[in-house]
Amino acid sequence: DVKVTQSSRYLVKRTGEKVFLECVQDMDHENMFWYRQDPGLGLRLIYFSYDVKMKEKGDIPEGYSVSREKKERFSLILESASTNQTSMYLCASSDGTSGYYNEQFFGPGTRLTVL
């Protein structure tokens, strides 16, 4: 089974802090994604990566950056956390070799609270 793990389930930070969210997948997937989930808004894509050191902006990249130095690891960085970044953050991965119709596999999520 594909396993996607996230470094923390719950995280509390202060406004202005730099925040790192880590995601690791064990299935050698090319594609990795970061979403935020807010009630009524569903999942919104922040950034995704289709290869090591490659990244593309999603629908809401402002205030975030990402890093992918190794194939299995995709990090989301909040450069200066703000209260409106309080949310559930979900990481996902998918196989990129068979086309763009492969399902994504999700981690358990990190619930971030910014005070």
Add this chain to the structure above:
Amino acid sequence: AQSVAQPEDQVNVAEGNPLTVKCTYSVSGNPYLFWYVQYPNRGLQFLLKYITGDNLVKGSYGFEAEFNKSQTSFHLKKPSALVSDSALYFCAVRDRGAAGNKLTFGGGTRVLVKP
């Protein structure tokens, strides 16, 4: 641009009764369509997908979905709901003609199955 609408925030159904969760989509070309489920405090789990071919797609846990191109819909169905089906359900779409591997998710529908 691609978009998904889930018109119902919540669906209530009695155990043993049929369950339907509605989804409509908008893409410029032909769609790839997905359903995911999220149990409390968990990440999303893949249920089923439509790529091409038979309009009726069968998935995990007894769920199925029907692709209707003329109505641009992809409703999720289960003939006999269980209490354990209570969860948050997300529909997602990808435009086949679009570059990249981005999914667009609906806002989610909460299903409550009462004993």
